[in-house]
Amino acid sequence: MDVHWFRYASPATFYGLAGKLAPWFGWGGVLLIAVGLYWGFFQTPDLLTDQKQYYRILFVHVGAAWMSMWLYVVMVGWGLVGLAFNTRLSFMLAAATAPTGALFTFLTLWSGAFWGKTSWGTWWDWDPRMTSELLLLFLYVGYLALQSAIEDVHRRDRASALLAAVGLVLVPVIFWSINCPDPNQCSALHQQSSMREIEPNIRIAWLVTALGFWLYAVAATLLRARNLILLREGRAQWVSNLQEVRA
Amino acid sequence: MFPLGVGVETGLLQKMAGGVVWVAALLASMLAMERLFAGDYADGTLEQILLASPPLPVIVLAKVTAHWLLTGLPMALITPLAGLQYHLPLPAVQGMLVSLLLGTPVLSLLGALGAALTLGVRGGGVLIALLILPLSVPVLVYGAGGITVCLAGEDAQAYWLLLGALLLLAVLFIPWVIAQALRIALE
Numbered sequence: 023m024d025v026h027w028f029r030y031a032s033p034a035t036f037y038g039l040a041g042k043l044a045p046w047f048g049w050g051g052v053l054l055i056a057v058g059l060y061w062g063f064f065q066t067p068d069l070l071t072d073q074k075q076y077y078r079i080l081f082v083h084v085g086a087a088w089m090s091m092w093l094y095v096v097m098v099g100w101g102l103v104g105l106a107f108n109t110r111l112s113f114m115l116a117a118a119t120a121p122t123g124a125l126f127t128f129l130t131l132w133s134g135a136f137w138g139k140t141s142w143g144t145w146w147d148w149d150p151r152m153t154s155e156l157l158l159l160f161l162y163v164g165y166l167a168l169q170s171a172i173e174d175v176h177r178r179d180r181a182s183a184l185l186a187a188v189g190l191v192l193v194p195v196i197f198w199s200i201n202c203p204d205p206n207q208c209s210a211l212h213q214q215s216s217m218r219e220i221e222p223n224i225r226i227a228w229l230v231t232a233l234g235f236w237l238y239a240v241a242a243t244l245l246r247a248r249n250l251i252l253l254r255e256g257r258a259q260w261v262s263n264l265q266e267v268r269a
Numbered sequence: 270m271f272p273l274g275v276g277v278e279t280g281l282l283q284k285m286a287g288g289v290v291w292v293a294a295l296l297a298s299m300l301a302m303e304r305l306f307a308g309d310y311a312d313g314t315l316e317q318i319l320l321a322s323p324p325l326p327v328i329v330l331a332k333v334t335a336h337w338l339l340t341g342l343p344m345a346l347i348t349p350l351a352g353l354q355y356h357l358p359l360p361a362v363q364g365m366l367v368s369l370l371l372g373t374p375v376l377s378l379l380g381a382l383g384a385a386l387t388l389g390v391r392g393g394g395v396l397i398a399l400l401i402l403p404l405s406v407p408v409l410v411y412g413a414g415g416i417t418v419c420l421a422g423e424d425a426q427a428y429w430l431l432l433g434a435l436l437l438l439a440v441l442f443i444p445w446v447i448a449q450a451l452r453i454a455l456e
Contacts, residue, residue, distance in 0.1 A: 153406075160403040167399055171390045180453040181386045185400060188382065188446060192403065 031109050033251045034260045040244040048241035054234030062227035076140040083133040085232030086126045087200075089239055090158060091193055093123030097165075098190050101183025111247075113179035114254070116186070117169060118246035122239045124162035130155055134212075151212035154196040161189040175254060279356045286355035287416030290348070290365060291409050294373055298340045299401070302380040303387075303394045305336055306451070310388050319455060325448035333374075333381045333444070341373030357420065364419030371432040372412040378443040379404050385450035408435060 030036045062081040097119040104112035134152065135145045146152065165186050172178040200212070220228075255261050262268070309315040318328055345366055352362035383397035390396065415428030 157403040157406055160399070164400040164403065167396060168386060171387065171392060171396055177453055177456060180456075181450060184446065184450055184453065185386055189404065195407075 028109075031107075031111055033111050033114070033255050034258070036111055037248055037251050037264075040248050044241050044244040044248070047237045047244065051234045051237030051239075051241055054230055054237060056234075058227050058229075058231030058234055061230065062224065066221070066223045066227060076137065079133050079137045081228055081231050083130060083137060084228055085235040086129040086133065087155070088232055089235045090123060090127035090130050090155070091196055092236075093119050093126060093239055094158065094161070094186075094193055095190070097123060098183075098186045101179075101186050104179060105183055110179075110254070111251075113183065114247050114250045115243065116183060117179070118243045118250055119239075120162060120165050120169070121246065122242045124159065124166065126235070126239070127155065127159045127162055131159065147212075149212050151196075151199045154192065154199050157192055158196060161186075161192065165189070282355045283357060283361075283420060284417075286351065286357055286361070287365065287368075287413040287420070289355075290344075290351055290369070290416070291372075291413045294341065294344045294369060294412075295376060295402075295405060295409065297344055298336075298373060298376040298380050299398055301336065301340055302384045302397055305332065305381055305384045306388055307384075307393075310454075315451065316455060319451065325451065326444035329381070329447045329451070330440070330444040333377050333447075336381065337374050337377040341369070341377055344373060345369035360422065361416060361420040364416050364425055367429055368412040368415045368432060371429060371436055372408045375408045375432075375436050375439045376405055378439045378447075382443055382447050382450060385447045385454060388451070388454040408432070411435070 030039055059081060062078060097116050100112045100116035100119065103109065104116065131152070134155075138147065139145050165182055168182045168185055169178055172181060252261060252267075306315060309318065319325060321328065348365045348369060349362055351357075352365065357365070379401050380397065383401040384393075386400065387393040387396045411428050411432050415425040415432065418425040418428060
């Protein structure tokens with residue numbers, strides 16, 4: 023069987039595919055987030071005192087933090103694919119990923135602030151883990167600002183992809199600041215990743231929610247990419263033949 | 270200006286000195302950045318540079334070096350003066366000199382990348398700051414951190430080695446990225 027690797031690299035074919043896939047990812051994401059949060063809030067054993075129930079913030083916080091880093095890598099990946107193969111669609115996907123990534127970064131910081139207030143008595147601390155996440159937010163904001171500043175689409179795509187690729191050097195810093203190999207060498211207010219020590223029920227709920235966030239991110243990206251395609255390819259014949267455009 | 274703003278206590282000034290000097294260095298390198306390629310871009314010289322026979326990254330490195338000689342180097346040379354104003358002991362002044370000599374070239378390179386990406390874009394100056402500040406944080410942290418360690422009378426070699434590593438990486442890779450950014454801007 024012949025595989026056409028670049029069949030869906032054309033905006034015209036991808037538009038339909040994205041439209042078909044987006045609801046699956048979207049509803050799948052909603053379902054998984056609902057199941058994960060229900061499990062996390064009601065089906066985990068009560069090991070801690072009432073005072074410590076704030077730990078349930080982690081069901082949102084950790085998944086959002088993972089997504090904030092992962093979506094940045096995805097965004098850079100699409101940008102590099104675009105620079106290498108000169109495909110318009112890759113740049114559109116990169117641009118479509120950025121707002122969702124920025125949203126998850128903000129959600130991480132925000133839920134983290136609630137955690138900090140209840141647990142450590144402070145909304146914010148200049149601890150390496152929080153600071154590096156804040157830098158990630160600035161990277162996303164810088165990317166979005168560069169996108170909106172450059173008017174020529176061709177140049178906008180390339181310049182912002184290059185900027186994002188340079189910013190990639192900060193992602194390992196964030197990752198290893200939380201997954202530090204030697205805990206004695208990186209003491210800070212924010213705790214280490216406790217993925218491996220945690221109670222299994224909590225871990226399941228946490229992973230399910232994170233997966234739900236992932237599916238949601240895919241759905242949001244696909245829908246946003248569809249809008250970008252319509253915006254940029256507005257004059258093409260196939261766009262004016264679309265049912266939703268005619269109506 | 271800072272001593273007038275926060276008061277002239279010796280202990281406070283000593284603690285602040287490293288951070289203040291580094292923020293000043295960052296702003297100083299940012300100030301002239303927008304003009305780095307703008308003049309050449311406006312009168313067409315940049316197109317000639319792109320077409321010239323020497324490799325573009327080499328020319329870019331030369332331009333950035335010139336920028337550093339006019340912003341980073343003077344900043345490093347006035348450290349003894351700043352040291353006096355902030356009541357720093359001699360080892361801390363030496364540390365300040367080393368950290369600025371190692372760190373400011375990286376700031377110049379990063380700033381030039383921002384300038385190349387935002388070439389001819391409206392609101393370029395503010396945009397450069399937004400794009401480059403998150404990337405310059407590691408330099409700032411190690412530069413100011415090294416000065417603080419010197420002030421405490423300890424050996425800051427680890428900081429200088431890390432700053433040196435950042436400098437080597439930046440000199441190797443960033444001119445090439447700037448060259449790509451310039452090509453994109455002039456396509």
